Amino acid sequence: MLELAFKGGKKYWGLIIGLLVLMGIAFGFWLWQLSFGLGITGMSRDVSWGFYIAQFTFLVGVAAGGVMVVLPYYLHDYKAFGRITILGEFLAIAAVIMCLMFIIADLGQPMRAINVIFYPTPGSILFWDMIVLNGYLLLNIIVGWNVLEAERNNIKYPGWVKALAIFSIVWAPLIHTVTAYLYCGLPGRGFWLTAILAPRFLASAFAAGPALLILLSLIIRRVTKFDPGREQIQSLAKIVTYAIIINVFFFLCEVFVVFYSRIPSHMDHIKYLFVGLHGHSALVPWMWTSILFMVTSIILLVIPATRKNEAVLAFACVILFIGTWIDKGMGMISGGFVPNPLHHVVEYVPTIPELIITLGIWATGFFILTILFKIAVTVKEEVSGV
Amino acid sequence: MNDKNIIITGLIIFFVFLTFPFWYNLGKASPVPEPKLTDKAKAAKECVEPKEYMKVEHMQILDIWRDGVVREANRVYISKKGKRFNMSLSTGDDSCMGCHSNKAEFCDKCHDYTSVTPYCWDCHIEPPKEKK
Amino acid sequence: MENSRRSFLKLAGISAIGLGTKPVLDAFASSEAHGEKHGPEIFPNQEALTAKRWAMVIDTRKFESEADLDPIIEACNKIHNVPKFKEKRHEIDWIWVDEFKHVFTDLEHEFVDDRLKHLPFLVLCNHCENPACVRACPTKATFQREDGIVLMDFHRCIGCRFCMAACPYGSRSFNFRDPRPFIKEENKAFPTRMKGVVEKCNFCAERLAVGKMPACVEASNGAIVVGDLHDPDSEVRELLKNNYTIRRKTHLGAGPAIYYIV
Numbered sequence: 001m002l003e004l005a006f007k008g009g010k011k012y013w014g015l016i017i018g019l020l021v022l023m024g025i026a027f028g029f030w031l032w033q034l035s036f037g038l039g040i041t042g043m044s045r046d047v048s049w050g051f052y053i054a055q056f057t058f059l060v061g062v063a064a065g066g067v068m069v070v071l072p073y074y075l076h077d078y079k080a081f082g083r084i085t086i087l088g089e090f091l092a093i094a095a096v097i098m099c100l101m102f103i104i105a106d107l108g109q110p111m112r113a114i115n116v117i118f119y120p121t122p123g124s125i126l127f128w129d130m131i132v133l134n135g136y137l138l139l140n141i142i143v144g145w146n147v148l149e150a151e152r153n154n155i156k157y158p159g160w161v162k163a164l165a166i167f168s169i170v171w172a173p174l175i176h177t178v179t180a181y182l183y184c185g186l187p188g189r190g191f192w193l194t195a196i197l198a199p200r201f202l203a204s205a206f207a208a209g210p211a212l213l214i215l216l217s218l219i220i221r222r223v224t225k226f227d228p229g230r231e232q233i234q235s236l237a238k239i240v241t242y243a244i245i246i247n248v249f250f251f252l253c254e255v256f257v258v259f260y261s262r263i264p265s266h267m268d269h270i271k272y273l274f275v276g277l278h279g280h281s282a283l284v285p286w287m288w289t290s291i292l293f294m295v296t297s298i299i300l301l302v303i304p305a306t307r308k309n310e311a312v313l314a315f316a317c318v319i320l321f322i323g324t325w326i327d328k329g330m331g332m333i334s335g336g337f338v339p340n341p342l343h344h345v346v347e348y349v350p351t352i353p354e355l356i357i358t359l360g361i362w363a364t365g366f367f368i369l370t371i372l373f374k375i376a377v378t379v380k381e382e383v384s385g386v
Numbered sequence: 387m388n389d390k391n392i393i394i395t396g397l398i399i400f401f402v403f404l405t406f407p408f409w410y411n412l413g414k415a416s417p418v419p420e421p422k423l424t425d426k427a428k429a430a431k432e433c434v435e436p437k438e439y440m441k442v443e444h445m446q447i448l449d450i451w452r453d454g455v456v457r458e459a460n461r462v463y464i465s466k467k468g469k470r471f472n473m474s475l476s477t478g479d480d481s482c483m484g485c486h487s488n489k490a491e492f493c494d495k496c497h498d499y500t501s502v503t504p505y506c507w508d509c510h511i512e513p514p515k516e517k518k
Numbered sequence: 519m520e521n522s523r524r525s526f527l528k529l530a531g532i533s534a535i536g537l538g539t540k541p542v543l544d545a546f547a548s549s550e551a552h553g554e555k556h557g558p559e560i561f562p563n564q565e566a567l568t569a570k571r572w573a574m575v576i577d578t579r580k581f582e583s584e585a586d587l588d589p590i591i592e593a594c595n596k597i598h599n600v601p602k603f604k605e606k607r608h609e610i611d612w613i614w615v616d617e618f619k620h621v622f623t624d625l626e627h628e629f630v631d632d633r634l635k636h637l638p639f640l641v642l643c644n645h646c647e648n649p650a651c652v653r654a655c656p657t658k659a660t661f662q663r664e665d666g667i668v669l670m671d672f673h674r675c676i677g678c679r680f681c682m683a684a685c686p687y688g689s690r691s692f693n694f695r696d697p698r699p700f701i702k703e704e705n706k707a708f709p710t711r712m713k714g715v716v717e718k719c720n721f722c723a724e725r726l727a728v729g730k731m732p733a734c735v736e737a738s739n740g741a742i743v744v745g746d747l748h749d750p751d752s753e754v755r756e757l758l759k760n761n762y763t764i765r766r767k768t769h770l771g772a773g774p775a776i777y778y779i780v
Contacts, residue, residue, distance in 0.1 A: 036695055037695040037713035037714055038677075038692070038695075038713075039605075039607070039608055039694035039695035039713075041694075042607070043607070043692075043694070044608070044609075045607070045609050045611070045688075045690075045691050045692065046688070048679045048682040048683060048690075048692060049679060049683060103678075106678070106679075107676050107677050107678055108675070108676070108677015108678075108679070108692065108713065108714025108715060108716075109675065109677045109714040109715060112674070112675075112677075113676055115657040115659070115676050116656045116657055116676065118657075119659075119674065121655065121656050121657060123653050124653065124654055124656040125654070126654070126656035126678060126680050127656045130656075182680070183683075186650060186654070186683055186684045186686075187684075187686045187770045187772060188650070188684075188685065188686020188687070188770060189683065189686075265623070336683075337683075341623075341685070341687055342616055342620040342621065342623065342687075342688050343619070343620055344620065435558070450560070451560075452673060454560045456669070456671050457661065457663075457669070457671060458663075459562050459566065459723060459726070459727045460560040460561055461561075461562060461566070461727050461728070462560065462561040462562065463558065463559075463560050464558065464559045465558055473560065476706075476709070477707045478707065508712035509709040509710050509712050510709045511709065
């Protein structure tokens with residue numbers, strides 16, 4: 001089926017070349033990072049993880065969110081989603097690959113990454129994260145590819161594919177749970193040291209992932225002859241609605257516990273993010289934007305009239321995606337490191353090279369996504385004979 | 387089959403590309419280098435283990451020494467012949483480099499030839515260059 | 519020791535079989551021919567300083583100002599080739615100073631006495647009994663020895679910095695760039711580090727192994743003492759018995775091995 005990716009119109013090739021250019025530029029900067037070291041980023045002794053790990057965390061969510069179209073189809077026999085499960089699976093593939101790339105970009109000695117396998121350490125959550133991420137990638141490649149191929153040949157996918165699909169449904173929450181465990185098991189970081197972290201990660205994942213799928217579906221409808229379907233989009237919208245409400249609810253639970261107990265080592269981080277601490281407030285406008293976006297999207301999604309209007313729905317999904325991205329992709333990691341263990345406030349701001357490398361990895365993800373979606377959509381078009 | 391020419395051209399390009407390292411190095415073959423010993427090393431006659439063994443196994447020994455010293459604080463090596471040695475790559479006169487103080491002639495020569503680039507000297511400090 | 523001997527023999531055996539080279543077999547044969555039954559073995563130094571559980575007591579009463587602490591820090595930095603960067607972001611610290619309120623974040627209060635308020639405190643890796651960094655490390659590049667010392671194996675570190683996130687004391691630093699150009703005088707007897715690995719205080723493991731006290735202890739004029747926590751007659755135990763000591767963030771349960779007499 002890969003050959004389908006080589007047949008496309010001007011716009012398709014324009015997009016592909018545009019993404020390749022971005023990737024190439026970022027690759028150059030990455031080579032610079034390799035030779036100089038991570039000193040070209042804004043990270044420091046105090047904020048030792050930055051933009052890369054934040055993107056990784058957010059994208060694990062997007063990958064896990066893909067399961068929200070797979071689950072209703074395979075477990076609840078919700079037939080409507082049969083049309084678009086492949087989009088969820090392919091989105092997961094692209095997102096997991098981006099996650100792995102962000103981890104590699106963040107390593108000080110990427111050439112030695114294989115040491116994680118040479119010296120397996122089951123006590124380290126990072127070891128398990130490697131397993132769940134690679135496992136999820138593999139599952140989605142196998143399931144997605146086979147289901148699509150079966151559809152192309154007008155046959156039903158074999159039984160073992162369904163078994164793997166169900167397995168991948170169980171696996172999806174695992175990837176984000178393990179990713180949350182990276183943070184929430186660390187003794188000295190009050191911001192992350194909370195049992196609600198994994199559930200919160202999952203809630204924001206199940207909001208952001210399907211929201212992106214809605215947007216992608218709307219784009220596909222506009223630029224191709226394949227229509228993912230109005231019912232499908234509306235069902236996804238309901239999932240997004242519940243998930244984003246739960247996400248904000250979990251956050252409020254956290255706020256209550258932290259500010260009613262008044263334990264400084266937990267409070268300081270949230271204060272830093274939302275009102276600033278000791279005069280440092282780089283993230284304050286971002287965090288309030290995030291809250292504003294998430295709350296607005298909730299309002300637009302809860303009211304049936306606005307949710308059913310696809311233009312408004314698209315707008316709601318865009319701000320929801322940005323809102324959750326700021327929350328997780330910016331606040332979640334920096335917030336945990338500021339103030340530092342000695343209660344000094346050292347802020348983190350990503351540098352230009354760091355942003356370019358980040359952009360390049362996103363471009364790589366979209367490159368993979370474009371190709372995979374192109375294949376999927378072409379198969380759909382072939383089958384329906386339009 | 388009007389693609390025949392294209393396929394054959396493609397195959398030829400692929401083949402040339404595949405065998406590029408051979409073309410590139412054609413006529414540049416150099417003899418296998420022989421590491422040079424310092425006077426001190428010559429006088430000692432034998433390394434921590436016999437020469438032939440060291441030739442084949444020095445990287446394993448270094449690996450074991452490294453883990454022994456760094457991870458278990460073991461610093462004394464007793465060879466198969468029962469001789470005691472201080473386990474150290476580059477610290478002091480009784481370390482590897484204390485004897486083989488001619489890194490360029492002893493280590494690099496063969497490593498360069500075989501395109502091996504161990505990262506020892508990113509951290510360990512090289513012995514000072516030999517005075518002539 | 520037992521372990522390393524076994525792994526040595528295993529490795530040697532595997533490589534002998536794997537390569538099947540005559541010289542290797544010859545080497546084995548010749549040593550047996552001489553009637554010597556030695557296999558290669560590795561041991562600790564005889565003069566090495568050992569303990570069941572290392573600990574450190576810092577008597578802060580013997581310090582008055584930063585001038586008293588500078589030589590201690592300088593001694594450590596020099597011996598371990600700790601670089602000095604201009605850029606704050608890239609800073610690397612093994613042992614450094616900070617104020618009471620930052621070192622003892624949970625003991626600090628508004629009316630803490632004047633001496634403590636202005637006294638600089640030495641901070642370093644706590645060599646925890648229950649180290650979060652060791653739990654976090656995905657390659658065992660940071661590990662705890664049986665005697666309690668928490669060490670880094672720079673050869674193995676992949677630079678993921680999970681240990682830095684895990685350490686509740688902020689005791690770890692990362693080589694954001696090649697440290698070599700920023701080391702004033704290289705100590706040839708100790709390696710530098712390379713870019714992309716994490717580092718921290720190593721309790722002078724390299725000095726203990728050859729029978730020397732840690733550099734900070736030597737430079738402290740008796741204000742810093744290290745010894746065996748499990749030996750009731752050791753100097754550290756003597757100090758702990760006769761003085762009130764505090765440790766950093768004990769509520770986290772990491773079990774720091776650095777005690778401060780205030």
